[in-house]
Amino acid sequence: MQIIKKKNFTRIQLTDPSKKEINDLQKTYEFHELILEDLYERNHENKTDMYDDDTLYISLNFLKYTSDSKTYIVNPFQIIVWKWYVITIGRYVSTNIDLLVQRAKKWELDDQDEDTLFDVVYEVLNTMYDKTIKWIKKANQSILLLQEDFLHTKSLQDDYLSDLIIIKLNLLAILHTFRPQREILSELNKWLKRLLWANTHKEEEYALYIDDLDAKLDKIIHNAHKLVDTLSLLSDSYDTMMSIRTNKQVRILTIITAITWILTLVVGAYGMNVQLPFQESPAMFWVLMVVMWLITFLLLYFLKKK
Numbered sequence: 001m002q003i004i005k006k007k008n009f010t011r012i013q014l015t016d017p018s019k020k021e022i023n024d025l026q027k028t029y030e031f032h033e034l035i036l037e038d039l040y041e042r043n044h045e046n047k048t049d050m051y052d053d054d055t056l057y058i059s060l061n062f063l064k065y066t067s068d069s070k071t072y073i074v075n076p077f078q079i080i081v082w083k084w085y086v087i088t089i090g091r092y093v094s095t096n097i098d099l100l101v102q103r104a105k106k107w108e109l110d111d112q113d114e115d116t117l118f119d120v121v122y123e124v125l126n127t128m129y130d131k132t133i134k135w136i137k138k139a140n141q142s143i144l145l146l147q148e149d150f151l152h153t154k155s156l157q158d159d160y161l162s163d164l165i166i167i168k169l170n171l172l173a174i175l176h177t178f179r180p181q182r183e184i185l186s187e188l189n190k191w192l193k194r195l196l197w198a199n200t201h202k203e204e205e206y207a208l209y210i211d212d213l214d215a216k217l218d219k220i221i222h223n224a225h226k227l228v229d230t231l232s233l234l235s236d237s238y239d240t241m242m243s244i245r246t247n248k249q250v251r252i253l254t255i256i257t258a259i260t261w262i263l264t265l266v267v268g269a270y271g272m273n274v275q276l277p278f279q280e281s282p283a284m285f286w287v288l289m290v291v292m293w294l295i296t297f298l299l300l301y302f303l304k305k306k
Helices: 019-029 033-040 095-104 115-152 158-178 181-195 200-270 284-305
Strands: 002-005 010-015 047-050 056-066 071-082 085-090
Touching: 002 095, 010 019, 010 095, 019 033, 019 085, 033 056, 033 071, 047 181, 056 115, 056 158, 056 181, 071 115, 071 158, 085 115, 095 115, 115 158, 115 200, 158 200, 181 200, 200 284
Parallel strands: 010 085
Antiparallel strands: 002 010, 047 056, 056 071, 071 085
């Protein structure tokens, strides 16, 4: 638990807290019991609520990158805002959130007023959105490299398909995670006046901040959709290419089979333990070799023409 206390403001950050830590937190800051129940839950839905005591509760799902599997997992994140404190709770460690907490330590006393509440909420959402936009840009670069490999590499490796699948799974995870947050931003805009304690001129100013978050969310969803479509086309092209290569291999095997069964027939006939023409002739072996080579070339010429 990280706690930063200033004159008129307290900033708290917890990562994967135990039930005891959550209970102690509730006793200290006396937030609503319904919030307590939500914090007990391990699988959180995207939601936002404003309670009668003007406590704002926001629950959002972000993503955490796992280097082992190279995929994203859901990182539920909760924000509790009331008058002069903001509590943020995440399931997994987030370097970006820790940096925001460290920055809060440097705030001056004059920087703390009712606006600080929304500043923290905005910084958290803005940071996580910027982080996702950066990853989508990296994914776009990776897809461009995959396109280059597909167009210029004669032999496609198994890693190519694996990379396609991983990137597509990550993009689908982004879409599944961030699409529901449109409603959350709309709700946050509705609670903005109460969050800023009826500071009307600030309400209009911070409404622009929510518009900025909404624009970034649209950018995330739009770009992720576009890249998923691109990956689908690449995947279809890969399947088509592999089918063509498989057909070529089957054709070659068919040609080999068509040639060798005749040669096998000739060899098998002269391998039988019966009286055969010219079996006493020492030159018959070479005659058979010439005949088989002649058959091979004739069949190759015929199949090539076909």
